[in-house]
Amino acid sequence: MAVGSRLRHVIESQQFSRSLLEDLFARSDEIKRDPHRFSGRLNGQVMAALFYEPSTRTRLSFEAAMMRLGGQTMGTDNAREFSSAAKGETLEDTIRIVSGYADVIVVRHNEEGAAKRAAAVSSVPIINAGDGPGQHPTQALLDLYTIKDELNRIDGIRVAMVGDLANGRTVRSLTYLLSKFKDIQLSFVAPPLVAMRDDLKAHLDEHHVPWVETEDLESVLPEVDVVYMTRIQKERFADPAAYEAVKGIYRIDKGSLELMRKYAIVMHPLPRVDEIAPEVDADARAAYFRQARNGLHVRMALLDRLLA
Ligand code: CP
Numbered sequence: 001m002a003v004g005s006r007l008r009h010v011i012e013s014q015q016f017s018r019s020l021l022e023d024l025f026a027r028s029d030e031i032k033r034d035p036h037r038f039s040g041r042l043n044g045q046v047m048a049a050l051f052y053e054p055s056t057r058t059r060l061s062f063e064a065a066m067m068r069l070g071g072q073t074m075g076t077d078n079a080r081e082f083s084s085a086a087k088g089e090t091l092e093d094t095i096r097i098v099s100g101y102a103d104v105i106v107v108r109h110n111e112e113g114a115a116k117r118a119a120a121v122s123s124v125p126i127i128n129a130g131d132g133p134g135q136h137p138t139q140a141l142l143d144l145y146t147i148k149d150e151l152n153r154i155d156g157i158r159v160a161m162v163g164d165l166a167n168g169r170t171v172r173s174l175t176y177l178l179s180k181f182k183d184i185q186l187s188f189v190a191p192p193l194v195a196m197r198d199d200l201k202a203h204l205d206e207h208h209v210p211w212v213e214t215e216d217l218e219s220v221l222p223e224v225d226v227v228y229m230t231r232i233q234k235e236r237f238a239d240p241a242a243y244e245a246v247k248g249i250y251r252i253d254k255g256s257l258e259l260m261r262k263y264a265i266v267m268h269p270l271p272r273v274d275e276i277a278p279e280v281d282a283d284a285r286a287a288y289f290r291q292a293r294n295g296l297h298v299r300m301a302l303l304d305r306l307l308a
Pocket of ligand 1: 054
């Protein structure tokens, strides 16, 4: 797996150096300003999208990114049912076959570690589009880009991660990226049942990133620059009673906005269920739709980096 400024597979956030992130964000800025300048960059190249779990944003923004760069796409959006996985084919065999047809493979899978397994047998770059509760590194790229775009800085920010932190692959990947920046402070807001996992807390300690845990969202809102809301992920709970115990536990509404700083932003990887009230959408601090839109430009920059 490539590290630093050379990229081959994109599996986890730890791969990205600060300088590589800065290069990618500078290219994302250029693409955002003038996307037509990049059309044709990937003429003749093919992206395969293998999605074993549902997706709207990740799949469609990757497809749009590839097409806007002049490439073509193919794939399956219900690979557990509509690919030969349904006949018992292993992920490894599927990847061996598809890497003979495509120049890059974007994989979303229900099992943590699946993207790494795919990369081990692939002859073309693998991009992890979410592996169970593991990581979602390209979401973290667009999240971090959005923070820089909205607040004009990353160093020195205070971020509250809120909701299902045990199962939230986006918070995991974003936390790994934030740990590469200076003077970051993190608040993990979750009930014990879905608290941030210990491996990530140990990583933060190793990198001297201060963090606190709390269940009290209201006490944190006045202190942070970014409120990163997440959905309680019903599909990851084996016990329905456990899900019922924590669903709907946090909600940002107009009252929450009054507690927040005037320039702070509300982010969410989406989809949302009920954790952000629709009344919040009209507030300038609601950054989540701009965040999703940034996914197109960041994924264009990433594909360009991998393939051009
Ligand atoms: N944020 C995100 O991964 O959304 P999708 O599940 O719609 O791809």
